[in-house]
Amino acid sequence: MASKRQIWVGNVPIGGGAPVAVQSMTKTETANIEATLEQIGRMHEAGCEIVRCAVPRDQDAVALKTIVERSPVPIIADIHFNHTLALKAIDAGAGAIRLNPGNIGGADKVAEVAERAKAAKVPMRIGVNSGSLPKHLHDLEKRDPVDALVTAAVEFVELMERLDFEDFKVSIKSTNVPNTIASNRLLAEKIDYPIHLGITEAGTKWTGSLKSAVGLGTLLADGVGDTIRISLSTFHAEEEVKVAWEILKALQLRQKGPVLIACPTCGRLQFDMDATVQEIERRLESYVEPIEVAVLGCAVNGIGEASHADFGITGAKNEGLIFANGKAIRKVPQENLVDELFVEIDKSLARDGKVEIDETESAEGAEWLRRIEEENADDLTPEKLAALEAEKARQEDITAPQIDEAVSPVAGRRFARS
Ligand code: SF4
Numbered sequence: 574m575a576s577k578r579q580i581w582v583g584n585v586p587i588g589g590g591a592p593v594a595v596q597s598m599t600k601t602e603t604a605n606i607e608a609t610l611e612q613i614g615r616m617h618e619a620g621c622e623i624v625r626c627a628v629p630r631d632q633d634a635v636a637l638k639t640i641v642e643r644s645p646v647p648i649i650a651d652i653h654f655n656h657t658l659a660l661k662a663i664d665a666g667a668g669a670i671r672l673n674p675g676n677i678g679g680a681d682k683v684a685e686v687a688e689r690a691k692a693a694k695v696p697m698r699i700g701v702n703s704g705s706l707p708k709h710l711h712d713l714e715k716r717d718p719v720d721a722l723v724t725a726a727v728e729f730v731e732l733m734e735r736l737d738f739e740d741f742k743v744s745i746k747s748t749n750v751p752n753t754i755a756s757n758r759l760l761a762e763k764i765d766y767p768i769h770l771g772i773t774e775a776g777t778k779w780t781g782s783l784k785s786a787v788g789l790g791t792l793l794a795d796g797v798g799d800t801i802r803i804s805l806s807t808f809h810a811e812e813e814v815k816v817a818w819e820i821l822k823a824l825q826l827r828q829k830g831p832v833l834i835a836c837p838t839c840g841r842l843q844f845d846m847d848a849t850v851q852e853i854e855r856r857l858e859s860y861v862e863p864i865e866v867a868v869l870g871c872a873v874n875g876i877g878e879a880s881h882a883d884f885g886i887t888g889a890k891n892e893g894l895i896f897a898n899g900k901a902i903r904k905v906p907q908e909n910l911v912d913e914l915f916v917e918i919d920k921s922l923a924r925d926g927k928v929e930i931d932e933t934e935s936a937e938g939a940e941w942l943r944r945i946e947e948e949n950a951d952d953l954t955p956e957k958l959a960a961l962e963a964e965k966a967r968q969e970d971i972t973a974p975q976i977d978e979a980v981s982p983v984a985g986r987r988f989a990r991s
Pocket of ligand 1: 869
């Protein structure tokens, strides 16, 4: 269930039907104001809407004031163990305070922070981590880690409500992806506060992105989660932001900049697809328009499945074709394919998305494509096989196979809690 309540971190709404907000955390020493602001600038450029900064020492809390004043996005102060730092961060103008009520030194300290936050209208993120559950839940954690995580989170929610503080979001984080999924699903059934999603210590850019996409993507597809942070082992926090956006874009929850689609390649490939796709992806990073660009490794299937793309290229040995909205624009020498694709994209964007087509060049390109398709008519490409299967299913009026959960080999074991 999506959260019903909404909080505001600075000017960013979270929960209550607001778009899923992208946030991340600086990796600099917060007291190093210039380095921190420089990193915040790069994160903001990549699309980060809220930035969290670690505040482990007094000098970090002092620096926070300048950082908050000069940051283009709201700043959340990340506090552990020392509640006085939370009080100082509120006074410094933080957009929100993140604290774990279990490690701040007792309910009276939490109450003090809640009182100051309420007076300053500063929301909080209260969270539990699989590595730091309260002592009385350790036995339960051994038997049922998901139950222990959810119990801890709900206890913290009840504590805040007893303190008459309801301006918060909740996070349950674990390094374990199935437990993250199961606990957040359960939490969303129990509370209506906004939920912050993340996988703790997810790993490198490669493994961390995949774990996050699986864990957070599953929850977001269920409608659970109001803001996300991707944690990657890299100093470059903007990389985390880019991954967060790719997850949201893949689920079509939000739109930001271009979408690149590319065939997986196969033995029919006749040019250096890896380098070409990477170059196109790199150049697309500077565009803000939500254009879809397709890259096909060969022309054997025609434009086919990429005909919905705003722009695309299909390559062959010496030549390639640029197309737009399923129609050939012109063929160009292979080595100019990427440059010419961007010439067409730029021309179209300068004309409010209108693509101008020279009918003679388009006809030449279409004829080139038709010839290649004809020469390879008997070639059963992955795309043709998929189309044949779809057509067969349509003729036989077969609907999608139904999965019988009761006989599924993983029935009852999905997101097992032990
Ligand atoms: S047949 Fe399909 S997968 Fe293979 S290179 Fe051509 S477009 Fe790519």
